[in-house]
Amino acid sequence: MSAPSNLDRAESVGRPLREEPRPATRLRARHLLGIADLSAEEILLILDTAEAMKEIGARPIKKVPTLRGRTVVNLFFEPSTRTRTSFEIAEKRLSADTLGIAVGTSSVVKGETLADTALNLEAMAPDMIVIRHGSSGAPHLLSRICRSRIINAGDGMHEHPTQALLDAFTIRAHKGRIAGLKIAIVGDLLHSRVLRSNVLLLKRLGADVWVCGPPTLMLPGIEQFGVHATTSIDEALADADVVMMLRIQLERMQGGFFPSLREYFNVFGLTAERARRAKADAIIMHPGPMNRGVEIASDVADGPYSVILEQVANGVAVRMAVLYLLEGSVA
Amino acid sequence: MPKSLLLRGGRVLDPSTGIDGFFDLLIDDAQVRHVGRDLQAGDAVVIELARGLVVCPGFIDMHVHLREPGQEHKETVATGAAAAIAGGFTAVACMPNTDPVNDQAGITEFILKKAAAADKARVYPIGAVSRGSRGEQLADIAELHAAGVVALSDDGKPVASALLMRRALEYAGMFRMPVIDHCEEPTLKGEGVAHEGYHASLLGLKGIPAAAEEIMVARDVTLAGLTGGTLHIAHMSVEGSLRAVREGKDRGVRVTCEVTPHHVVLTDEALDGYDTNFKMNPPLREARHREALLGGLGDGTVDAIATDHAPHHYDEKGVEFDRAPFGIVGLETAVPLALDRLVHAGVVSMPRLVQLMSINPARILGVAGGTLAPGSPADLTILAPDLDTTVDPARFLSKSRNTPFGGWSLRGAVAATIVGGRILYAHSAFPALAAAKVARA
Ligand SMILES: [Zn+2]
Ligand SMILES: [Zn+2]
Numbered sequence: 001m002s003a004p005s006n007l008d009r010a011e012s013v014g015r016p017l018r019e020e021p022r023p024a025t026r027l028r029a030r031h032l033l034g035i036a037d038l039s040a041e042e043i044l045l046i047l048d049t050a051e052a053m054k055e056i057g058a059r060p061i062k063k064v065p066t067l068r069g070r071t072v073v074n075l076f077f078e079p080s081t082r083t084r085t086s087f088e089i090a091e092k093r094l095s096a097d098t099l100g101i102a103v104g105t106s107s108v109v110k111g112e113t114l115a116d117t118a119l120n121l122e123a124m125a126p127d128m129i130v131i132r133h134g135s136s137g138a139p140h141l142l143s144r145i146c147r148s149r150i151i152n153a154g155d156g157m158h159e160h161p162t163q164a165l166l167d168a169f170t171i172r173a174h175k176g177r178i179a180g181l182k183i184a185i186v187g188d189l190l191h192s193r194v195l196r197s198n199v200l201l202l203k204r205l206g207a208d209v210w211v212c213g214p215p216t217l218m219l220p221g222i223e224q225f226g227v228h229a230t231t232s233i234d235e236a237l238a239d240a241d242v243v244m245m246l247r248i249q250l251e252r253m254q255g256g257f258f259p260s261l262r263e264y265f266n267v268f269g270l271t272a273e274r275a276r277r278a279k280a281d282a283i284i285m286h287p288g289p290m291n292r293g294v295e296i297a298s299d300v301a302d303g304p305y306s307v308i309l310e311q312v313a314n315g316v317a318v319r320m321a322v323l324y325l326l327e328g329s330v331a
Numbered sequence: 332m333p334k335s336l337l338l339r340g341g342r343v344l345d346p347s348t349g350i351d352g353f354f355d356l357l358i359d360d361a362q363v364r365h366v367g368r369d370l371q372a373g374d375a376v377v378i379e380l381a382r383g384l385v386v387c388p389g390f391i392d393m394h395v396h397l398r399e400p401g402q403e404h405k406e407t408v409a410t411g412a413a414a415a416i417a418g419g420f421t422a423v424a425c426m427p428n429t430d431p432v433n434d435q436a437g438i439t440e441f442i443l444k445k446a447a448a449a450d451k452a453r454v455y456p457i458g459a460v461s462r463g464s465r466g467e468q469l470a471d472i473a474e475l476h477a478a479g480v481v482a483l484s485d486d487g488k489p490v491a492s493a494l495l496m497r498r499a500l501e502y503a504g505m506f507r508m509p510v511i512d513h514c515e516e517p518t519l520k521g522e523g524v525a526h527e528g529y530h531a532s533l534l535g536l537k538g539i540p541a542a543a544e545e546i547m548v549a550r551d552v553t554l555a556g557l558t559g560g561t562l563h564i565a566h567m568s569v570e571g572s573l574r575a576v577r578e579g580k581d582r583g584v585r586v587t588c589e590v591t592p593h594h595v596v597l598t599d600e601a602l603d604g605y606d607t608n609f610k611m612n613p614p615l616r617e618a619r620h621r622e623a624l625l626g627g628l629g630d631g632t633v634d635a636i637a638t639d640h641a642p643h644h645y646d647e648k649g650v651e652f653d654r655a656p657f658g659i660v661g662l663e664t665a666v667p668l669a670l671d672r673l674v675h676a677g678v679v680s681m682p683r684l685v686q687l688m689s690i691n692p693a694r695i696l697g698v699a700g701g702t703l704a705p706g707s708p709a710d711l712t713i714l715a716p717d718l719d720t721t722v723d724p725a726r727f728l729s730k731s732r733n734t735p736f737g738g739w740s741l742r743g744a745v746a747a748t749i750v751g752g753r754i755l756y757a758h759s760a761f762p763a764l765a766a767a768k769v770a771r772a
Contacts, residue, residue, distance in 0.1 A: 114650060135653045137605030141652075158535030221530070
């Protein structure tokens, strides 16, 4: 075993895309553990494939036989209606046999370890395991134990790769590109896996990424991520093409990260007035679930520039693309 | 009574007596008898040492966890003492965070009895600062001292209360025992599992800021100055701690400190992949801290290298990163790492390494050893600085395998470990030593 290093990854974070990448035709990795493992070409391949998958969703019979006879386990250790449902629909549209395991119904509550749970699942020989887990790196642990292909549906504060892919898909649908766009991401940066995956993806595709939040919720070492970091939402929003608001969890207030939700909204909340600092055709995104009146005002969330519901719809197409491509990946 | 031994042809290196050269060394009656040229063998067994071997006073690991009583599935006194011998250590000092905690004479006596039965490395128990290491009330320190503890520590936890730390430094001074603190301000540490910085951020791991350690080191140095007590800082990992220790030493505070091999070899970059064998406390730090520690080893600020040998069962380590216990085994990798990454890398000289791993630990703990002066116990570590080692955890004598160094190729090995005049470990590459190894060992 050699000493692992993520130097390559560290360097590639801040490296913008200089030229049009050559199209990839398949994914190199067996698993989708994070955006960090994907090249720009692979990201574009997933997005292009998702376009085709979206077309399937528009048909009267929304089903293709691509994954017929394949078994996909959805292993969710955290409650997640949106992501779990989105994966399930994607799997069903590809004709996979799906099995959902939520933490409350599995033996995990009886003290079984993640490794044992995984090995028991393996005995049933699933082709893929979609995992959502509260610990960063849980999918990596699974990928070392299991023969199945692992898809990370959100691990702790680490990554949520399919969310970043569906966000990129949505941005591209509206803007036609990612490179060169000013994209502002505002909110609880520290605890957000959506933030990490988005920063990695958007930087890899050449966007100008701005992140904004209270200093107490800023990522340590943010200067090495190749983004602009600011505590001024006005600065982050100025002439932005895309505004992405992150969820504020109520327990952060109890953790002393900021004084009150009211003060948070006053300083960092997205109001219609603030939204006007962005470009006239800017789109407003949120990974959900939203706290109206905390990180985003209702009139903005429901307003004409909001693409929040489109994000949800695109999630199915992007996850179909990931399932399809992983099944045909090289390894 | 072990046989007399005459070691011939090695480089004898003992900075405590100023000896460094090719000498014979005669061991008799479990003691070093003579160091000199062309000694008469008499009835001693003569061992011709291979070229390039270095005979040093026995290495002492002043910070290990032997897990007994209470966690024998991780390690026992016997397996830990055997791992020590295999790693070139003639003695270890074991931390009191067993179950129950070594906060009373009965536990100390139990550990010493187990160590005597094991008959491997010498084992010096460290007693708890506070009852149950709960940080509330001093343990029965006089009783612990009478039973044989050589230092006090609540390791695994810091002594969180400044007042209790003050009292401990004052009270332990009566017995000339150092108080060893695991410095970490608990509220700043929080639920952190990795060094706070870029890599933890990228991996989504909760951070432990360097300041959590630095603050408590500064506090402790101040309290040692106030009380005149003797302070030793365990496993120091950040630049600011070094600064505080250096400043304390400059104004005459009785403070010493140790660093671990892993903190001077690895950085937090290694966490990519979430291998829990890279999870320890203090966490692997970013490069600038590692460089500062290397500087401290070179300039004399750092007094000792100690492994913080922390065995854990693979079931305990084979879990999610944030749920895995902190700590790695270190006894059987420390010497090759030190030779390869410190001596051959030009960070420290061989004499300085002997200071860091033998002389200073003996002096800090106030135990025998750390010298080859005639009449001192014949505890010797014989190094093979140029012999290649490939770390193979499957061959560890420790009960646990939780090392991040598995498969590493390192230049440097232990040729033999001699305790009380008996060769208890000999590397198979040196038949003359292996042949003289005591049979039961
Ligand atoms: Zn400790
Ligand atoms: Zn320790």
